Amino acid sequence: MESSALQGLYQQVILDHAKEKHGYGLRSGEAASSHQVNPTCGDEVTLHLHLGDGGVVSSVSWEGQGCSISTASASILSDLVDDLPREDVRRRIDAFRELMQSKGALAGDEELLEDAVVLAGVSRYVTRIKCAMLPWVALEQALLEGDGAEVAGAR
Amino acid sequence: MSIAISSPSQTLTARAVEGLRGDFPILTREVNGRPLVYLDSGATSQKPLRVLDAERTFALHDTAAVHRGAHTMAGEATEIFEAARAQVAGFVGVDADELVWTSNATEGLNLVAYGISNASLGRGGADAARFGIGPGDEIVVTEMEHHSNLVPWQELAARTGATLRAIGLEDDGHLRLDEAAEIIGARTRLLAVTHVSNVLGLINPVGELVRMARRVGALVVLDACQSAPHLALDLRALDVDFAVFSGHKMLGPTGIGALYGRRELLNALPPFLTGGSMITTVQLTSSEYLPAPARFEAGTQRVSQAVALAEATRYLAAVGMDAIAGWEFALGQRLMEGISALPGVTVLGPGVGEERVGLASFVVDGVHAHDVGQFLDDRGIEVRVGHHCAQPLHRRFGITATTRASAYLYTTEDEVDAAVAAIGDVRAFFGAA
Numbered sequence: 001m002e003s004s005a006l007q008g009l010y011q012q013v014i015l016d017h018a019k020e021k022h023g024y025g026l027r028s029g030e031a032a033s034s035h036q037v038n039p040t041c042g043d044e045v046t047l048h049l050h051l052g053d054g055g056v057v058s059s060v061s062w063e064g065q066g067c068s069i070s071t072a073s074a075s076i077l078s079d080l081v082d083d084l085p086r087e088d089v090r091r092r093i094d095a096f097r098e099l100m101q102s103k104g105a106l107a108g109d110e111e112l113l114e115d116a117v118v119l120a121g122v123s124r125y126v127t128r129i130k131c132a133m134l135p136w137v138a139l140e141q142a143l144l145e146g147d148g149a150e151v152a153g154a155r
Numbered sequence: 156m157s158i159a160i161s162s163p164s165q166t167l168t169a170r171a172v173e174g175l176r177g178d179f180p181i182l183t184r185e186v187n188g189r190p191l192v193y194l195d196s197g198a199t200s201q202k203p204l205r206v207l208d209a210e211r212t213f214a215l216h217d218t219a220a221v222h223r224g225a226h227t228m229a230g231e232a233t234e235i236f237e238a239a240r241a242q243v244a245g246f247v248g249v250d251a252d253e254l255v256w257t258s259n260a261t262e263g264l265n266l267v268a269y270g271i272s273n274a275s276l277g278r279g280g281a282d283a284a285r286f287g288i289g290p291g292d293e294i295v296v297t298e299m300e301h302h303s304n305l306v307p308w309q310e311l312a313a314r315t316g317a318t319l320r321a322i323g324l325e326d327d328g329h330l331r332l333d334e335a336a337e338i339i340g341a342r343t344r345l346l347a348v349t350h351v352s353n354v355l356g357l358i359n360p361v362g363e364l365v366r367m368a369r370r371v372g373a374l375v376v377l378d379a380c381q382s383a384p385h386l387a388l389d390l391r392a393l394d395v396d397f398a399v400f401s402g403h404k405m406l407g408p409t410g411i412g413a414l415y416g417r418r419e420l421l422n423a424l425p426p427f428l429t430g431g432s433m434i435t436t437v438q439l440t441s442s443e444y445l446p447a448p449a450r451f452e453a454g455t456q457r458v459s460q461a462v463a464l465a466e467a468t469r470y471l472a473a474v475g476m477d478a479i480a481g482w483e484f485a486l487g488q489r490l491m492e493g494i495s496a497l498p499g500v501t502v503l504g505p506g507v508g509e510e511r512v513g514l515a516s517f518v519v520d521g522v523h524a525h526d527v528g529q530f531l532d533d534r535g536i537e538v539r540v541g542h543h544c545a546q547p548l549h550r551r552f553g554i555t556a557t558t559r560a561s562a563y564l565y566t567t568e569d570e571v572d573a574a575v576a577a578i579g580d581v582r583a584f585f586g587a588a
Contacts (some may be wrong), residue, residue: 002584003187004535010526015586041525041541042555065555067525068585131525 008121009128010068017115018068023078027061034141036134043070045135049142057081057089060139067131069122074135076115086143092116093136100129162215165260166481167474169568170306175474176565178203182551189535192570197353197514197561198539199403200384206406209466213459214282221458222432222449236458238447239465243413247379247398247470248389253421255448256461257355260380261303261413263399264347266451268307270424271345275315279425286374286424290316293342295373297322297330298551299352299360302544304378308347317344324551328355328504335367343373350388350398351381353505354545354559356487356514358382365394374420380404384563385512387476390415402460406467411460414451421447428453471564479564483513486562486571490515493575494560499582503557513562520577521587524556531558534577 030048037044038115045064052058059082081089096116099108104124108117122132167175176182179201184191193201213235219228244254257263273279274286274301290292294308298321312319322335339346346368351358361377368375377398382388384405385450390398397420402411416424426433426444428454435443444450471479491511495502499520506512518529528540539559542549549555560574582588 002530003533005187006530009529010585019586042546042549043523043525043554067523069525071523125529128525128529 005121007122009125011118011121013066013115013118014072017072017075019112020075021071022075023059023061024063024075025061025120026063030061030142032142033144034138034145036138036141038066038070038130038134040130041067043067043131043134045058045070045074047074047135047138047142049139049146051146052078055086055146057084057086057143059083060142062135064135069119069128069131070134073116073132074120076119077135077139080114081139087147089139090143093140096136097133099123100132106134163477163481163484165475165478166485167478167564170263171474171478172482172565172567175203176468176548176567178205179565180204180462182565184275186535186537187533189533192534192536192573194536194538194560194562194570194574196384196563196566197404197543197559199409200406200563201565202406202408203470205470206408206463206467210408210459210463213462218459221456224270232458236456236461239461242465243461243468244415246472247400247413248387248391249415250418252446252448252482253415253418255416255421255451256456257399257414258410258457259403259412259414260378260399260401261307261412262493263397263412264303264376264378265307266414266427267397267416267424268311269427271463272311272314273425279423282423283425285300288315288317288344291342292317292344293338294319295322295338295343295346296320297348298324299328299330299355299545299548300347301353301378301380302348302546303348303380304349305547308345318342321365321547324548327506327509328352328357330359332360332363332366337373339364339367341371343368343371345374345376347376347378349378349381350393351385351512352504352545352548353381354516354543354557355515356511356516357385357505358510358512361395362392369394381512384471386480393510396420402464402467405464406470407464408460411457411464413464416447418447421451426450426453430454432456463485464536464546474564480512483566484511485564486566486568487511487513487515489568489571490560490562490575493571494578497575497579499577499588503552508541514559516557516559517578518554518557519581521585522585524558526585527558527578527581530581531574531577534573536574536577 029050032049035046043066047062093126095112102123108120110117122128193367214408219232221233241251244251271286274283374396377395379398379400383400398415403409433453502515502517524540
């Protein structure tokens with residue numbers, strides 16, 4: 001009954017992540033945090049950025065209210081950035097944004113984005129891109145804040 | 156209670172609805188390969204050919220500047236523009252000079268809020284002093300208001316030092332009238348309330364609220380966005396002081412709406428937007444202003460849109476507002492009965508058999524409203540998802556978002572049934588059942 005486009009949007013991996021919510025539950029000791037809201041639906045996500053030795057991203061933790069796309073996106077994101085230099089995390093955020101803005105033209109770099117490529121179908125639905133981007137924007141903002149804190153700390 | 160619309164005595168027939176659907180060519184289009192089922196008229200309505208033709212006819216044959224210029228076409232255009240005002244004013248039971256054109260309802264509400272604000276700063280002289288508010292005064296709203304009837308009052312309170320208070324809701328969405336009676340008191344200067352809730356689908360007891368406000372001398376501002384398109388509306392009979400509505404929700408174009416104000420109030424309220432066409436005499440350092448409605452219509456107006464909105468009200472009147480209301484109330488019950496019978500689905504607002512306009516907002520356990528809407532969209536069913544510009548209302552019920560199906564005069568029983576059937580399949584698709 002449901003179209004292949006809808007099946008493509010809601011792949012099983014996405015529905016699973018939306019239920020399992022990897023990384024869910026804010027942990028303390030964060031280097032920075034960010035709260036993002038999707039004003040059209042009221043969905044929100046709060047993300048904590050945790051840094052390890054040498055300013056490497058050790059992990060992220062998050063909490064929020066959202067649709068299966070934004071929830072799965074946050075869950076997938078939290079699997080993707082453990083123990084990565086911040087520059088690599090930024091590269092992944094940029095790649096994910098490019099994928100989301102591709103209007104279905106890109107499949108996504110699986111080496112860089114891993115499970116996040118299953119969200120490629122979202123780029124065909126202009127009204128849902130914001131849902132998928134919400135946690136990634138939160139991480140982007142937290143990284144910026146983390147940079148600021150580090151610069152301030154170094155003075 | 157409010158005006159007698161709780162059980163409209165008339166209704167459209169299914170056959171009449173099939174017939175008038177021919178006036179709306181968009182209803183034959185497909186969405187995602189499926190026939191369109193348009194259930195988002197609460198957000199914006201579709202437009203019949205007659206309305207589109209009226210706008211085009213004016214543009215083709217009558218375009219000229221109104222209320223300026225002395226040539227033949229300027230005179231004709233002005234007459235058409237003012238006839239449109241008289242038509243729309245008559246449609247809601249008031250006189251032409253009490254109806255101000257606005258871009259939409261939001262602008263109308265801001266016009267009143269800024270007029271009061273300006274009066275509070277001493278503008279408008281002695282006539283306007285009655286509007287002045289400040290610390291110790293209270294503005295009263297309700298927990299169910301659309302943001303457009305909430306945020307302008309928050310801003311007015313912040314600018315003037317007045318206090319904003321809100322009347323809470325019962326679990327079934329109805330206003331807590333006992334709380335209203337407590338809150339509306341000697342300090343209340345203004346009560347801003349919606350006639351019909353865009354989320355709950357209930358009709359507020361405007362008559363009772365007006366009586367409470369009158370007892371303490373407070374002004375009443377009515378948001379008629381969800382009533383003007385769907386019910387026979389008589390603003391004079393409702394005895395409110397100001398009311399707003401939007402053209403695009405009642406078969407008209409975007410960019411046009413109206414503010415009603417009781418004549419003596421409108422003529423005492425200081426202007427909001429200022430500039431050309433709203434003045435009598437302009438000196439280099441000060442000016443004098445026209446009476447209403449021109450005082451509130453600075454700059455070039457939305458002429459063809461006003462003409463088209465007037466045509467929309469003629470169309471609605473020809474179909475019959477009581478018959479439209481009767482049809483939509485029945486569709487509202489059909490939606491309510493169908494959706495509330497589904498396992499794991501909860502409808503906000505009044506229960507089965509209780510008064511409800513043609514809309515239902517609901518929550519599907521375990522599935523976010525965005526995902527519900529996406530699933531329905533795949534079947535060509537267009538509904539609204541999110542907070543419907545009523546975040547405090549959703550917070551009151553402990554949720555962030557709902558899915559809303561809203562009908563209009565062109566909605567069929569089959570469309571309602573198709574939506575109910577699709578909603579029934581949502582939980583299985585998302586593995587929530």
